[in-house]
Amino acid sequence: MSEHKRTPAQKERIALYQGDRTGLQSSHIISAKERDHFDLANRDDSVSNYRMQTAPTNQSKHTRIDNYLLGQSPNHQMTYTPIPASEKHGAIYQEQISQRIQQKIDVAKESSDIYNSRYQGFLYKAAAAHNVDLRQFNGYN
Numbered sequence: 001m002s003e004h005k006r007t008p009a010q011k012e013r014i015a016l017y018q019g020d021r022t023g024l025q026s027s028h029i030i031s032a033k034e035r036d037h038f039d040l041a042n043r044d045d046s047v048s049n050y051r052m053q054t055a056p057t058n059q060s061k062h063t064r065i066d067n068y069l070l071g072q073s074p075n076h077q078m079t080y081t082p083i084p085a086s087e088k089h090g091a092i093y094q095e096q097i098s099q100r101i102q103q104k105i106d107v108a109k110e111s112s113d114i115y116n117s118r119y120q121g122f123l124y125k126a127a128a129a130h131n132v133d134l135r136q137f138n139g140y141n
Helices: 008-016 032-037 055-075 094-111 117-129
Strands: 024-028 050-054
Touching (some): 032 055, 050 055
Antiparallel strands (some): 024 050
16 A cells, blocks of 8 residues: 555554565454445544554455445344455455454444444444353443
C-alpha cells in the first residue's frame, strides 16, 4: 500500500514497531471491507486494529479468511467449511480461522466496535461456527 493510502493508526503501528520491518506490512485486524459493510465508525479505527505481518499472511491468509467470513454474512448464519488451498499459499485450517475471529473480537472490544449490533452479531455467529468461546460476549448487548 502506498504511503498516502495508509490511515493515521496504520502509520502509528508502523512507527511503534521496534523490530526489523523488512518484508512486513501493517495489516488490519478488522478489515476496511468490514468497517464499510457494518458501517463501523472510522474514529474507532485505532492502532490496536493493526499488526505487523508478512505480506503473504496479510494479503493472502488474512484476506481469504476475512472474505470467507464476510461471504457468509448475508446468509445470516455461518458454518465451518474448509477454505481451499491457493496456488501460492497453502490451506487455511479451522484453528487459523478461530484465531482470526478471536483477534477481531479483542479489537472490537477495545475499539467499541463491539457495540455495533450488526457487527457483534456477525462476530457472535462466526465465533459459534468456529468453536470460539461465546462467554466473552456476556455483558455486550
